[in-house]
Amino acid sequence: MRMRDVRLIQYFKPVQPTLRLHDGASYRESIPDARLAPYIYCYWQLKSEYQLNSSFSYRVIPDGCIDIFFDTNNSDDMRVMGFSTSHTQFTLDTSFYYAGVRFLPGAFPLIFGVDASSLTDRDEVLSDVTPEAARHLTGCIAGQSSFDDIAAALDVFFLKKLAGTRDVIDRRFYNAVAIILKEHGTLNLEAEIDTGLSPRQLRRLFEFYVGTSPKIFSKVVRFQYFFQLLGSSRGTTYNKLFLEAGYYDQPHFNRDFKTFFGLTPTEALRK
Numbered sequence: 001m002r003m004r005d006v007r008l009i010q011y012f013k014p015v016q017p018t019l020r021l022h023d024g025a026s027y028r029e030s031i032p033d034a035r036l037a038p039y040i041y042c043y044w045q046l047k048s049e050y051q052l053n054s055s056f057s058y059r060v061i062p063d064g065c066i067d068i069f070f071d072t073n074n075s076d077d078m079r080v081m082g083f084s085t086s087h088t089q090f091t092l093d094t095s096f097y098y099a100g101v102r103f104l105p106g107a108f109p110l111i112f113g114v115d116a117s118s119l120t121d122r123d124e125v126l127s128d129v130t131p132e133a134a135r136h137l138t139g140c141i142a143g144q145s146s147f148d149d150i151a152a153a154l155d156v157f158f159l160k161k162l163a164g165t166r167d168v169i170d171r172r173f174y175n176a177v178a179i180i181l182k183e184h185g186t187l188n189l190e191a192e193i194d195t196g197l198s199p200r201q202l203r204r205l206f207e208f209y210v211g212t213s214p215k216i217f218s219k220v221v222r223f224q225y226f227f228q229l230l231g232s233s234r235g236t237t238y239n240k241l242f243l244e245a246g247y248y249d250q251p252h253f254n255r256d257f258k259t260f261f262g263l264t265p266t267e268a269l270r271k
Contacts (some may be wrong), residue, residue: 006176007103008038008106008178008181009037009038009041009102009104010180010235011182012045012064012104012105012221012224013041013224013228014039014064014065014102014224015063015224015227015231016042016060016061016063017061017136017227017268021262022025024048024050024052025046025047025048025049025050025052025056026044026047026049027045027046027047027185028044028045028047028147029042029043029045029149030043030044030147030151031040032151032154032155032157032158033158033159035067035159035243036106036155036158036159036162037160038107039104039110039111039158040103040104040107040158041045041065041102041103041104041150041160042102043099043100043102043147043150043154044098044099044100044101044102045094045097045147045150046058046096046097046098046099046100046112047097047098047099047147048092048095048096048097048236049096049156051095052094052095053094054094055091055092055093055094056092056093056094057087057089057090057092058089058090058091058092059087059088059089059090059091059262060081060084060087060090061084061087061223061227061260062084062085062086062087062089062220062223062224062270063082063084063102063220063224064083064093064103064105064210064217064221065083065101065103065114065219066080066082066083066107066108066116066119066211067080067101067102067103067128067144068080068100068101068103068126068137069081069098069099069100069101070098070099070100070141070216071096071097071098072097072098072099072144072145073097074149075137075141075142076138077119077125077137078107078125078126078127078137078138079123079125079126080117080119080124080125080126080129081122081123082116082118082119082120082121082122082123082124082125082211083104083116083119083120083121083210083217084120084121085120085121085212085216085220085259086121086259086260086270087259087260087261087262088123088136088224089262091271093234095265099147099150101154101158104211105177105181105209105210106169106174106177106210107208109208109209109238110165110169110209111158111161111162111165111181112129112130112133114129114212115207115208115225116207116208116209117207117208117211117212119211120211120212123219133161135174136157136161137157137255140153140157141153141154141157141228142155150231152176153264163214169209170197170205172195172196172197172202173195173197173202173205173206173209174269175195176193176202176206176214177210179192179193179195180193180214180218180221181221183219183220184222184225184245184246185217185218185219185220185222185223185224185225185246186218186222186245186246187193189214189215189218191216191255192243202214202264219256220260222245222246222256223244223245223256223260225246226241226242226245226247226253229241229244229245230269237269238264239256242265252264262267
């Protein structure tokens with residue numbers, strides 16, 4: 001199976017709690033070239049609108065993806081953030097302008113030949129992970145300042161990169177990913193994923209392409225689905241939404257929420 005034949009984006013919309021950014025900072029996403037849709041969910045920008053009075057704390061929740069990100073004023077310091085099993089807190093300066101690439105599950109290892117499990121819960125310098133790609137990518141965006149120009153340069157880089165990539169991937173693995181995404185992570189893995197792979201084979205492929213086990217990936221997908229429901233709800237309280245998202249009881253939901261967000265639901269959703 002060629003990854004370009006699959007559009008995971010139709011099943012999966014990874015979100016971050018950006019609506020809670022305080023005044024003075026903005027977040028924006030840009031859709032890549034349509035030919036990159038099987039691989040890249042979006043390009044993103046996180047930017048201070050003016051000099052802030054204090055440092056900026058930015059919370060990132062697990063979304064099942066791997067990201068490349070960089071300070072646009074110092075693109076030589078590109079970094080890659082692997083699959084996360086818990087929330088991450090970044091403390092930024094009073095003035096900042098970051099941009100990044102959010103890859104769909106499985107895409108980063110396929111494009112760069114890097115084992116995703118080596119990046120799980122880690123934030124690494126990209127040149128330490130894939131030196132040649134880091135050098136070319138840095139050169140591609142050098143001198144670009146506006147987000148639109150950065151996005152256009154990223155399109156050029158990834159289209160050229162993929163032109164020389166043999167992107168054949170195990171159909172059975174990709175079918176398992178699609179099933180988990182379509183079911184929003186709420187399924188019995190042993191009973192409902194029958195793709196011809198043994199549990200051991202499936203776990204090995206998930207470790208390489210996603211960076212974690214099918215079980216943990218499913219938990220993140222379900223948590224992401226809750227945030228999607230929350231973003232589209234109209235006055236519905238979270239204690240009803242968590243049931244719709246597939247959680248069986250509130251203690252289970254509260255425990256996952258605290259792990260993935262770093263706060264209790266009450267603390268997080270009243271902010």
